[in-house]
């Protein structure tokens with residue numbers, strides 16, 4: 001008689017190429033990596049070996065990154081932070097890409113505990129009409145912006161995909177003198193492959209979707225209702241977009257403060273490894289929004305991240321995924337944003353408004369309306385730019401890659417090898433020169449022209465230096481939109 005064995009479940013193996021969110025964001029793999037990382041962090045030689053590898057600018061595995069996350073020694077941390085800055089400058093140069101978020105609609109059917117737009121918040125809601133949107137875009141163009149990030153809550157009735165597509169057409173079609181929006185990135189809820197395809201056809205730059213938290217039980221606790229409460233639908237969105245919807249560039253992010261930050265960094269890195277495994281292209285950007293303590297809000301259920309740890313986790317991420325654009329949000333104070341730029345951030349927003357209709361009518365929200373969160377850096381864009389130049393950064397309004405078709409698997413090899421800086425640096429100079437000519441006050445003009453002259457001298461290729469100098473002269477003579 002045959003002996004019947006009890007069916008044993010095979011231990012699940014971490015599979016970065018799986019299409020199941022529960023397997024590519026594998027909880028057991030994250031926990032094992034963190035346990036191993038804790039032990040390795042006590043071994044200075046092991047940490048130094050990992051840092052040697054990071055110096056090659058080819059990235060780290062999530063297991064190696066886990067060890068660096070747990071490094072507590074101040075010298076080691078300082079070394080990691082300095083290396084993060086060097087890697088960013090090797091890949092992207094001294095440029096910082098500028099963008100502005102634009103809120104289209106605050107209707108939302110989801111109930112996310114941490115967000116002012118959540119459905120059970122009985123606040124006055126609205127979406128921009130196309131006329132109001134045109135006013136917003138004109139206001140943003142008057143500020144010199146060329147790259148926007150569209151934001152909208154999820155509500156198929158009040159804010160369907162057709163509305164988003166119409167807004168994209170309006171934005172690309174709205175011009176003011178030399179002003180135009182040249183790249184529209186979109187941050188809307190996880191959607192279908194068909195809708196991703198339509199966004200791409202309408203001229204989408206990067207599709208951005210934050211995971212919020214990679215820890216599934218916390219995800220389910222934080223999302224009390226609405227389509228976003230479906231963890232798999234949300235977490236597998238980039239797969240639908242890239243593998244079925246034809247998206248080239250996607251941006252991921254976690255909202256730090258919802259769960260243990262070590263776990264969230266592992267989640268981001270597993271997600272990056274997954275995208276590499278299934279689409280051969282890692283995330284185009286990673287964003288680092290953080291919950292900050294606010295008066296009158298009970299944060300006892302949250303795991304707020306200190307400034308010290310936040311800096312550290314950003315630096316480790318830069319070492320692990322050197323090629324990715326890293327985005328700094330306006331939730332951080334002006335002073336702290338400076339420190340974060342110093343450890344490898346490559347994009348930031350300036351003069352942001354986080355309410356619907358706030359650029360044309362400053363003050364952001366109307367009575368009864370709630371912004372999505374509160375800004376900590378409320379400086380005018382011009383003051384942000386002056387600060388950057390004084391700190392030795394080159395502000396950039398560049399949108400060249402997307403428009404030259406350098407996206408997805410055409411962009412990644414250039415970013416991974418650092419060759420992209422041969423485009424980033426001159427394009428930053430050209431787009432900053434446009435800004436100086438069209439929008440800057442005398443003080444910024446003087447600061448900026450000095451910096452551009454210095455940067456020109458730093459271009460090592462004689463041919464590229466001469467081309468850049470010729471383009472700068474043509475801009476001064478009235479041409480616009482010259483790029484490499």
Ligand code: SF4
Pocket residue numbers: 108109110111112115116117118119152153154189228
């Ligand atoms: Fe809606 Fe997004 Fe806010 Fe959630 S985070 S309530 S989905 S706007």
Ligand code: SF4
Pocket residue numbers: 097396398399400401402420423424425427
């Ligand atoms: Fe971004 Fe490409 Fe411009 Fe560099 S050249 S700033 S990567 S768009």
